[in-house]
Amino acid sequence: MKKSIIIKNILVFAVLLLTACDSFLEEEPRGLLTTGNFYNNDSEAILASNGLYRILHRGNLYRTRGLDDYLVSGTDVVGPSRNVNANIHNYLINEGVSDGNGVWGSLYELIRNACDIIDRVDNNESLTEDIREQVMGEALFMRALAYYHLTNLWGDVPYFRELLPLSELAVLERVAKETIRTDIKVDLEEAYNLLPSTYSDDELGRATKWAAKALQAKLYLFDEEWQPALDACNEIINYSPHTLLDNFADVFDQTDITNQYNAEHIFVVDFTTDPVIGDLDTNRTDDYNPRLRDEPADRNSVPTTNNPDGLANWELLFNALGEIDQDMTGYGWAIPLPEIADQANWDPDDLRYDATIVTEYLGFQLSFPYYRKNWNLNNTSPRENHSENYIVFRLADIYLMAAEAENELNGPNGAYAYVNKVRERAFEPNKPWSGLSQQEFREAMYDERKFELAAEGHRKMDLIRWGILLDVVRTVEHRAWNNPGANIQEKHVLLPIPQQELLLNPNLLNTDPTNNGYR
Template sequence: MKNILKNKVVLVLLGLFAIISCDEYLEEDLRDAITPENFYNNDKEAELAVNGIYRIFHDNNLYRQRGLDNYYTHGADVVGPNRNVNGSIHNYLIAEGVADGNGTWAQLYEVVNGTTEFLANIDGNEKLTEANKNQAVGELLFLRALAFYHLTNLWGDVPYFREMLNPIEAGELGRYDKDLIRTDMKDDLTRAISLLPSSYSGSDLGRATKWAAYALKAKFHLFDKEWALAKSACDEIINNSPHTLLDNYADVFNQLDPTNAINNEHIFIIDFKADELATTRTDDYNPRIRDEPSNRNGNAVDEFGNPVLKANGTQMKRWEYFQSLMLEQEEDMQGYGWSVPLPEIADRNNWQEGDLRYDASIVTEYLGFQLAFPYYRKNWNLDQVNSLRGNHHENYIVFRLADIYLMAAEAENEMNGPANAYAYVNKVRERAFDPDQPWSGMSQTEFREAMYSERKFELAAEGHRKMDLIRWGILLDVVKSTVHRNWNNPAANIQPYHVLLPIPQAQILLNENLLTSDPSNNGYR
C-alpha cells in the first residue's frame, strides 16, 4: 500500500462527515460535487475511502512522529530524552491542557468518524463486488478497532458511537465504559477476521489482513485478562498464518532497502514512503552530529594514533573525522536525538549473558568511536541516500510475530502454569541467544515475573512497554526504581492516576458532558 491515496475526494469526504472539525481537508469547490449519495458507486471508490482512513494513521499525532510514542514509550524504563526536552510527558507533569494528548485524541476520532461513515455506505452496498466489499468492510472494522484500542488504552472511558451522529448529538456525547467499547471491538474483529484476506502482494502490502485482526483481538483479550481467548487468537496466528520468525533478530528491523521493508515477521505495519507519506519518527532515534561522538571537540587521530589533517593542514576535530568516515559510506547523523535508551537498558551488564538482541537493539560506539549517548540501533537509519532527515521511508511495526508468541506464553502461564508456556517463550529465545538458553523449572509466579524482563528486551522501544507495565500493575514501582538522567525525575512526580491521561482540555471546553461520569477527569482534578 505504498501508493496511499492523495485523492482530494477522500479527504473531502473525511472532512465533510467528521464530528471533530477538520476544515483544512475541505475545499469549497468540491463540497457540492461529492456526497454520500453519489460516491461509493464502485469498488475503486470504496477502496479510495478505505485508503483515506489508512492515511490518517500517518499523522504526526499518531504514527508519523512522536504522537503515540510519547505515551507508549516515554515515561517507562526503556526510552528517554537525551537532553532537557519532552519533560512534561517523561516527568509526569501532565495536566489538562498540558501534554494531555489532544492532537492524538482528535486524530483517533478522525478514524472513528471516517470508518463509521464509510461502513454505513459500504456495508451491504449492492453496487460493489462481494470480494471487494468484504475486504473494505473488514479493513474499516479493523481500523476502527485500532483507534478505540488506543483511545481506551490512553483515556479509559471515552465517547463511543457506532452510527453517525448529528453535530448536536456529537457535541453532547459523554464517556462510555471502556469494557463495553472493547467488547464491541472484539466482536467487530471477529467479523473482520471472516472478511479479510490472509495476505496481499505488490502495492497492497501493508494493508490489514485477518492475522492483523487476530493480533489486535489478542491484545484486547490480553489486556482484559481473558487468557483463553487471548491464547486462542495467538495460536491461530502461530499455527495457521504465513508469518514466521526470522532467523536473525536484527533482520526484523532492517529497512535499509525501501523496496523490501516488510518481512514475514511483520503482521501489521504503518507503511511510510519517502517523498509521499514519509515519517519523521526515525529522526527522533537518529543522533545529532552536534552531540557526537564523545569528546567531540578533541583532536582527531587515526587508528595508528597519527593526527588527521584537513586539506589546509590543520588538525580535524574528532566530530569532523567521525562525520567524514560516515559520509564515505553515505551516512550521517542528522536526527533529533530525541529518544535514546535509558541508562539501565543501555548497559550490557543488565542483559542476560549471550543475548544477541543487545547489539541489534543498542549501540554505544560506531566506526570505532565511543558515542556520547547510547541509541536504539533497531530504530535508527543513518542512510543519506534513501532516508534523509524529515523524509524517511521506515515503517512503524505495530504487531509482529515474536510479540504474539510472548502473549501466548503469558496467557498459557496465567491459565495453567508454565509447563506448556515454555514452548512459546523458548521459540523466541532460541534466536535471541547463542548458545540457546531456554527457560525451565519455574513456578507460575517466577515465569510471570521473568516475562516482565523478556518482553522488555525483545520489544524495547517498539511501543509496548508502558502498557505492559500498566496492565501488570507495576508502572509506578518500575518508574520509581529506574535510573533516569539528571535532567529527568519522573519518580518524584508519578501518581497512581497517571496510568491514564486526562480528557483533553480542548475537548472539555467543547463538551462539558465529558466530565459527567467522572468529574475528577481520571484523577487530574
C-alpha cells in the same frame, strides 16, 4: 516491495476530497464529491478505505511522536537526551498540558470515517463481494484500533458506532471501557472473517485478517481473558503465513526501501520518502537518529595518530560516515535509559543487545547510547523525510503473549514452548526457560518483553496492565535532567480528558467529575 495504499485526503463527515494513488508519488485529483454520490464502484470504495490508512500517517498518531509520547516515554526504556519533552516524560501532565488532545482528535477522526464507510459499504450492491468484504473488514479493524488506543489511554471514552450528527456528537457522555471493548472484540472477529490473508506486492501494508486477530488478541490479553487471548495467538501462530526471522536485526532492517516488509511483520504503517506532499514520510526516525553536534564523545579533541590533517573527532566521524553514504542528522533525543543501555543488565549471551543498543560506531565511542533498531543513518533516508515503516504488530509479540496467557491459565509447563521459540534466535548458545514457578515465569516475562520489544510502543501499556508502572518508574535510573519518579502518581495510568474537549462538551464529566483523578 514498497508500494502505496494511501491517498492524500480523507473523509471528513459528508465531504470527500479524493486522490487516486498507484504508487506513493503518483496522485491524480478526482475532484470534490459527497458521500451521497460516492461508493458507486469498487475503485471508489477502495479510495475511501485508503483514506483511513492516510489518517494513521498523522503526526498525532504514527508519523512523529504522537502515540509514542504515551506508549514509549515515561517508562524504563526510552528517555530524552536533553531537557526536552519534559512534561510527558516527567509526568507533569494535566488538563491542557500534554493531555493528548491531538491524539484524541485524530483517533476520533479515524472512527468517524470508519463508521461512514461501514454504513455506505454494508449491503452495497454496486460493489463486488470481494471488495465489499475487504473494505468492510478494513473499516472494522481501523475503528477497533482507534478505540483500542482510546481506551488504553483514557479508559472510559465517548462511544459511537455510526456517524452521528454534530449536535449528537457534541453532547456524548463517556461509556465504560468494558462495554466498548466487548463490542470491538466482536467487530474484530467479523473483520477476521472478511479480510484476506495476504495481499499482492502492490497492496502490502493493508490490514489482513491476521492484523485483526493480533489486535483482538491484544484486547483479550489486556482484559485478562486468558483463554480467548491464547486461542487468538495460536490462530496466528498455527495458520498465518507469518514466521519469525532467523536474525533479530533483520526484523528492523529498513535500509532498502524496496524491501521493507518481512514475514514477521503482521501490521505496519507504511511511510515513504515524499518530496511533494510532506506527510507520507515519517520523522519519528529522527528522534532515534543521532545528531552530529552531539557525537562522538570528545568530539572536539584532535587525535595525534593516523590524523595527518589534524581533524577533530567529529570531523573524522563525519568523513567516515560519508564514505558509506551515511550521516547523523537526527534529533537524537529518544535514547535508551542508562539501565537498559548497560550491557551488564542483559544476559551476556543475548544477541539482541547489539541489534538493539549501540554505544560505539565506526570505531568512535558515542556520547549517548542509541536504539540501533530504530535508527537509519543512510542518506537515502534524509532528515524529516524518512520511509521507515512503523511496526505495529509482529509475530514475536504474539508468541510472548501466548506464553503469558498459557502461564496464567495452566502454569509454565505449556508456556515454555512459546517463549523459548522467541529465545532460540536471541541467544547463542540457546538458553531456554525451564523450572520456573508460575509467579517466577510471570515476573521473568516482565524483562523478556522489555528486551524483545524495547522502544516498539508496547512497554508502557505492559507496565500498566501488570500494575507495576509506578514501581518501575520510581526505581529505574533516569538522567540528571529528568525525575519522573518524583512526580508519577496513581492517576497517571490514564490521561485526563483533554481540556479542549471538556470546554466543547461538559457532559464528558458527567460520569466522572474528577476527570480520571486530575481534578
